[in-house]
Each structure stands twice: as C-alpha cells, then as structure tokens.
C-alpha cells in the first residue's frame with residue numbers, strides 16, 4: 001500500500017521545498033476518482049474526469065434540479081418558521097414546541113443540502 005501524501009511530506013522533513021509537492025502527490029496513496037451524486041436522495045456515482053471543465057456534482061440534470069428545488073423549499077420554510085416563532089404575540093406553548101420541532105427537522109435535512117459554491121476552475 002502506498003504511503004499517504006502527508007507521510008511522504010513528513011519524510012522529507014521541515015526543509016522540503018515546494019518543488020517536490022507534485023512528485024509526492026504522484027507517489028502518494030491516490031484519492032477516490034468517484035463520489036456519490038450530491039442529491040441525498042440518489043445513490044448514483046459521479047466520476048472524476050482529468051479533462052478540463054467542471055467535474056459533475058450530480059449524475060444527471062434531474063438530480064441537479066431536484067437538489068435545488070428541495071433546498072429552496074427547506075430554506076423558505078425555515079424562514080417562515082423563524083418569523084412565526086418571532087411574531088408578537090408569540091405562539092402558544094404547544095404551537096411553539098411544534099414549530100421548533102419543525103425547524104429542527106429542516107435544519108437536520110439542510111445539513112444534507114449544503115450551499116454549493118461554484119468556484120472558478122483555477123483557484124488562486
């Protein structure tokens with residue numbers, strides 16, 4: 001089994017120059033070349049391509065659209081629940097408990113729908 005990149009760097013010691021980063025990356029334990037589709041409801045796989053251009057986050061267009069649809073819905077509902085909890089006069093105890101539970105559920109689901117920030121391909 002190949003050593004990890006970190007092990008290779010540590011072997012070179014504190015004086016290692018940046019000239020050797022590419023060599024160490026080439027020799028290190030390789031990273032995965034595939035990953036699950038970003039849609040939490042989907043179990044398809046996306047393959048990394050060494051070609052230029054954006055590597056896919058979703059296995060198809062429908063998953064991409066579904067992701068943003070569900071995420072938007074969760075964010076909108078979360079905002080309404082925030083406002084309902086903050087209204088004056090405030091909600092009754094049982095309603096507040098229900099709303100807080102619904103808020104927690106949306107927060108829990110939104111952990112699976114992170115905001116996707118597309119960065120330029122060549123990051124500096």
Ligand SMILES: [Zn+2]
Pocket residue numbers: 037038039042043044058059060063
């Ligand atoms: Zn998918």
